[in-house]
Amino acid sequence: METEKGILRRISLAKIYFILFFSLFFNSTFAQTPLFSGTPVSDNGFSNNIGSANTSRNVAIDMNGNIFVVYATLSEIRLSKSTNGGQSFLPSILVSAANNAEPELAINDQGTVFVAWIDNGQINLFSSIDGGNSFDTSQVIGNTFSSSVHMSTRQNNVYLTDQSGTTLYYNSNNGIGAFNTTSTGRVMVYADVLTDQNGNVYLPMDDPNLVLFESVNQGASLTNINLNPPGLVFFSSYALSDGPCGTFIFVGGGNISPSETLGYKIDVETGNTTEITLGNNTITSEGRTLYADNKGTLIDGYREDNGDLMLNVSTDQGATFNTPILVANGSSHNIARSPTTDNIVVVYEQNGQIFLTVYDDLLKNIELIEPNPQLELCAGDSFDVSFTLSGIFNSNTTWTAVLSDENGSFTNSINLGTITTNNDGIINCILPNTLINSSEYRLLIESLDNCIQSNPIHLTVGAPSIIGPRTACMNQNIQLSSLSTPNETTPWTSSNTSVLSIDNTGNITTITPGTAEITYTTKNGCSSNITFEVFENPEINEIVTLRNCDSNDNGIAPFNLTDANQHIVDNSSNFNISYFESLEKAKENLDEIQNFTSYENEIPNTDTVWARVENNNGCAAYTEINLIVSSSIKYTTEIIDNSDNNSIQIIIENSDEYNFEFSLLDSENNVLVSFQDNPLFENLNIGIYTISIRDKFGCNLETQEVSLLSIPTFFTPNNDGKNDVWSIEGLSPTFYTSGNIYIYNRFGNTIAILPPEKPFWDGTYNGDIAPSNDYWFFINLVDVFGKNREIKGHFSLLRK
Known part of the structure; x- marks a missing residue:
């Protein structure tokens, strides 16, 4: 006799087929009824x-x-x-x-x-x-x-x-x-x-x-x-x-x-x-x-x-x-x-x-119900996993129960059982006899036919077990644990407390190199033993910096990472030194750099790799190797002129400024300041200067001309030979090749436009004498390098 569930499913399928037929026949758009x-x-x-x-x-x-x-x-x-x-x-x-x-x-x-x-x-x-x-x-x-x-x-x-x-x-x-x-x-x-x-x-x-x-x-x-x-x-x-x-x-x-x-x-x-x-x-x-x-x-x-x-x-x-x-x-x-x-x-x-x-009811799904309490099984056990399906699947859909590794990763998963169905079902699973004891196993059900997988559930395999390493290096923090309920008084003991001690939570404190037996005892009196050994660590000397020049102007250069070995540790040939792109990978010994004699930095200009220094006992220490590529110098200049202390500040954008030296020449190429570490030049007169920047490691030299201006705050056009015109000092038309100086009255009217080669105003407007008042200026100049400079301000015209 057909079950009620089967009747409902058949009715549901009939409705779906009717809707699909109706939508295809009458319209290419499906007016799905929403929840x-x-x-x-x-x-x-x-x-x-x-x-x-x-x-x-x-x-x-x-x-x-x-x-x-x-x-x-x-x-x-x-x-x-x-x-x-x-x-x-x-x-x-x-x-x-x-x-x-x-x-x-x-x-x-x-x-x-x-x-x-x-x-x-x-x-x-x-x-x-x-x-x-x-x-x-x-x-x-x-x-x-x-x-x-x-x-x-x-x-x-x-x-x-x-x-x-x-x-x-x-x-x-x-x-x-x-x-x-x-x-x-x-x-x-x-x-x-x-x-x-x-x-x-x-x-x-x-x-x-x-x-x-x-x-x-x-x-x-x-x-x-x-x-x-x-x-x-x-x-x-x-x-x-x-x-x-x-x-x-x-x-x-x-x-x-x-x-x-x-x-x-x-x-x-x-x-x-x-x-x-x-x-x-x-x-x-x-x-x-x-x-x-x-x-x-x-x-x-x-x-x-x-x-x-x-x-x-x-x-x-x-x-x-x-x-x-x-x-x-x-x-x-x-x-x-x-x-x-x-x-x-x-x-x-x-x-x-x-x-x-x-x-609702648009998508397919498969769901597992998380057992409570969590499944606890032994290697070789057989058990059933139930699942429910939502949506319509082909009748020959294959479902596979998949078990993770002991760490919960499905990268190298194990198939425990399969079933072919398009209904809710049960898969009988058998655990391999070779499984490692762990509480981190996960299980899910997947179908490659539909590229669909369920939610994972957790399970524990094996008891009692001691989880954690069997060796440690000095000063290493080691935590042991077990899946089973511990003894209430002394679940963990060490046979040699001069080598290591272990507290009731399984936390190990290393004391001296040597070996000790560690015993874990459960509430029911079962126990497990492991031999634990403590080793010495390598001793790192310093953080090393390797440098190279940027021959392709892209911030990338080759490095021989072994050049750092002699600086990292004494007697480096007695250690296994490997290289990694992050500290995490170095600690996990994962994705070791293979082309270490011609390694190219991934991050332009400056990058960091990590050296893992490992002794014969497998104890490792870690240190940075800084890779610096001296690329073309990216910098800006900050000019302070028209002041009591005219200055030129050089700001390096792409590196530590202490890797560079700076010098200053006047307009006739006389050396005013020899190469120095300080990128600031102060107490300068107005005029044209040449700044020079060079890499301390011999890879680059950059020069740039800079103009310092002086703009008066007032002038008195009374023909007494003093301050008779408003004039911008230091403005060289050979340096500033284009642009204008605009002068406005207090109503915003333009009363003068001055070119760079004549940067002065005599106080007249259309042949008439301009009255005493405050005037505003806007300087918009373009130098020989195509850089634009804008200055705004005001000054006073005083007629006495």
Whole structure:
């Protein structure tokens, strides 16, 4: 007999088939009935906006299912919150005053709400740790010429980049405190920042040629991923999918051919790009917004010629799309997926107001229920895992239960069992006999047929176990632990307390080199023993700096890192010295630099690598190797003239000023100040000077002429031979080759225009004597190097 569940499923399928037939037969747009439609979000009149679809993300959902929407008025940024899945919104709160801003919204796993925007050339960041009820004081992250900013979070890490993609800003303290920066060396048209489940950071960008950067060390450095073939996109939107089939970045645009319908799927591991066909986004250049997840979903949001805001859903990572769904007629929209209900949430702008529509039953999903308490199993055990499916799957879909390694990583996962079905099911799993005892195992179910995976659940294998290293170096902090319930009195003991001691929490204090037996005892009296050995550390001498010249004027030069060895440690041949691009990698002995005799710095001009000095016992010490490339000198001059203490200050922009020397010559090339460390020359007369800058390490020499002027504050045109004309001293027409000096009366009328070769005024206007009064001047000069100088001020004409 057919079950009630089977009857309901058959009825549901019949409804779906009818709807699909009806939509295909009568119209190419599917009028999907939403769960909630047009829920008002804004409550501030009719001058609200969410910006362009592709340049800001305005909706985010926390782990409890609360929906947050950020939007802008003409003079404010406001946040609205829904606690009932989008059925209604609480009154909005003021985030900050800002004029015509385009805010971006993000929420991390801890529930911190971040709002970022650009105002007056500054990137601002607000955060809320109380669920968006209040925001702390804004901090300025950096300066920019762009008008919009993108943001991404993972755990406590916060990443931002502006629309040009020039700089990655990153912070690992939940946005608290200063942000570090890493330059991409690019100035693009559109850029985004995205993160995957493993913590890797991606910066896709275009101009319109696609470029992709990756950081595997939380933003500390960036690597350019070569794209093959390189794509071309206009007015781009980006989204990242991270699942069992790999990590992919999707990109689409609009307005200009071929971006009206052409999109790309980028495999970040290989750099290969695959073309996909998106909805027709022809008229509204910035009208496309993309959403992707780790369940095979790609949602293409775009705006049709008549202003209709559309959704195009793909459940196979863009290979095919369902019938487009009409959301509303409006200006712009953004998309998110609820982690608690799998509902699709669309926020959109219509006639200066913000609304939200929620769709259910659009997407596929598989869910595991986290056991409570956590599963505790032994190697070789057999057990069952139950799962539930949402959406329609093919009947021959294969589901695989996958086990992580003992650290919870699925990089080298183990298949425990499979089942082929398109219904809710149970997979029988058998643990291998060779598993290492750990409480960090994770298990999930995935289908490569659909590129979909479930949420992971945790399990423990083996007991009692002692978790932690078996050796330590002197002064190393070692923490041992176990999965089992400890003995209440003395769970941990050391057989040789002159070598090491261990407290009741498993924390080891090393005392002298040697060995000791460590015993762990459980509440039930079971115990495990390990032999623990303590070794000495290498002794580091100093931090080393290696230098080279920039032969290609790009800030890059080759270095032989072994040149630093003799300075790092005595008898360096007795140690294994290896090199890494970060301290973290050096400590983990990960991604060792292979071309260490011809290593080129990745960050132009100055970079840092780390040396790992390891003795025969595996104890290591670490030190920096600073790499400095003496590139062309970038500097500015700060001139103070027309004063009692005329001076020239040289400001070095691209290096430590103490690596340079500075000299001063007069207009006849006489040396006034020989090369010195001080970049400031004071108490100078008016006239033409030549400054010289040279690298102390013999790589560069720069010279520049500078003019110091003296502008009188008054003159008395009474033909007594003193101050009869208003004249600018030190203005040489051979130095300032073009420009003018403009003189105005107090009504703003121009009464004289003086060329550089005649920088003086006799106090007449059209042949008439100008009266005693205050006059204003504006000096606009261009020197022989094409540099412009502007000076404004006033002076007095006194007739006596």
